[in-house]
Amino acid sequence: MIKNIVTEVAGLVGVLPKIIYIDTNDTIAGVTAVGYLNAAAKQGYQFSEEEMALVSTKTSPSDTDTDLAWFQVEISGANISLVSPSGPGSVALPTIVNHIATFTNTAGAIGEDASTAINGGNIQAGLSGTAGYLASFPSTLAKGSLRIVAVANTNDTLVTISNALHGQASVYSIPDSGASTANFIISKLTGTQHITVGALQVDAGVISSGLATGGTAGGFIAYPATSANGSLRLTPVGNAGNFAVSISNVSTQGQATVMSIPDVAAATGQFVVKTAAFVSGNLIQASGTAGLTIDSGIASSDVQLKSQVVAQQSADIGGAGAGPIDIAVTGATAASVAVATVLSSSNAVSILKVVPGSAKISVTFSGDPGASAIINYIVYIAAQ
Numbered sequence: 040m041i042k043n044i045v046t047e048v049a050g051l052v053g054v055l056p057k058i059i060y061i062d063t064n065d066t067i068a069g070v071t072a073v074g075y076l077n078a079a080a081k082q083g084y085q086f087s088e089e090e091m092a093l094v095s096t097k098t099s100p101s102d103t104d105t106d107l108a109w110f111q112v113e114i115s116g117a118n119i120s121l122v123s124p125s126g127p128g129s130v131a132l133p134t135i136v137n138h139i140a141t142f143t144n145t146a147g148a149i150g151e152d153a154s155t156a157i158n159g160g161n162i163q164a165g166l167s168g169t170a171g172y173l174a175s176f177p178s179t180l181a182k183g184s185l186r187i188v189a190v191a192n193t194n195d196t197l198v199t200i201s202n203a204l205h206g207q208a209s210v211y212s213i214p215d216s217g218a219s220t221a222n223f224i225i226s227k228l229t230g231t232q233h234i235t236v237g238a239l240q241v242d243a244g245v246i247s248s249g250l251a252t253g254g255t256a257g258g259f260i261a262y263p264a265t266s267a268n269g270s271l272r273l274t275p276v277g278n279a280g281n282f283a284v285s286i287s288n289v290s291t292q293g294q295a296t297v298m299s300i301p302d303v304a305a306a307t308g309q310f311v312v313k314t315a316a317f318v319s320g321n322l323i324q325a326s327g328t329a330g331l332t333i334d335s336g337i338a339s340s341d342v343q344l345k346s347q348v349v350a351q352q353s354a355d356i357g358g359a360g361a362g363p364i365d366i367a368v369t370g371a372t373a374a375s376v377a378v379a380t381v382l383s384s385s386n387a388v389s390i391l392k393v394v395p396g397s398a399k400i401s402v403t404f405s406g407d408p409g410a411s412a413i414i415n416y417i418v419y420i421a422a423q
Contacts, residue, residue: 389404
């Protein structure tokens, strides 16, 4: 509250500009409120904009310490107020502890919390041996801040963050690592860089490993979910023709498919591959020893299965006369094809005919082979 106002001083009546004296226990924020002198004017005090006021203030109404400050009388409509003087070297009041002062005009007036504070040279936070950081707050209250904080180096070396040449204005966003500590992924680092949370995804473009020039090898390593259970690797080997080798799927893939590499049971192995299209139903033929295959030109339907061919030597069937003598052949039918020759016999004979039947063949000799007779026979279970 205003305790006393002196507007006239003996010997200075009529002197302009004029000094008035105001004794108050209000704070600077209260003194500079719009219309602060309205109540005094209603009590009969006269004010003009040609007056400067020397005002006593307090940091709180009950404070025992008194501060003095100069203010300029400002009249705007029905409001009579006290404002900080705007002359050369003046300071806009009230000020806030620890806030940076800036010039508010070209006459040397000083204020604070400018929308933009500019320094023509460098800005430094802290000193060598005294920590400092740069902090930037968002427009929303209590939503954190972005800080640039220095950490001691092994030696007295500088770390500089700078942009490369840009062709446009760019905004770079730091993604949420999902952890309390994380690292940026940068180039030219001799150690291994790790992504310990989430995955790395390239939404456009190609992932490249190694360099085409300079002899810097690249590769791809993928580990399974279980620990110490090997890995799957794609490792390039140089070729003299500088050709690219691509692995890709066909465009007509009709379902989700998992391709498994079989165990070759050896330290080295090869894929079996082809260069030209196969004919459906034909057999595949090796071309060289490096895993290349071609179409053999032989239809699988033209090949007699082993299970459909019986080639045997009979037991001794002598002593039964010229026949016909039955020999058991599993799978044989009356439609089978059979041939036979005499391997040995007690008497010189030949085979007149071989007749296939159900699970057997019947052999007839040209005469009695005698006490011993052994034949060789071949039976095609299904006729070709």
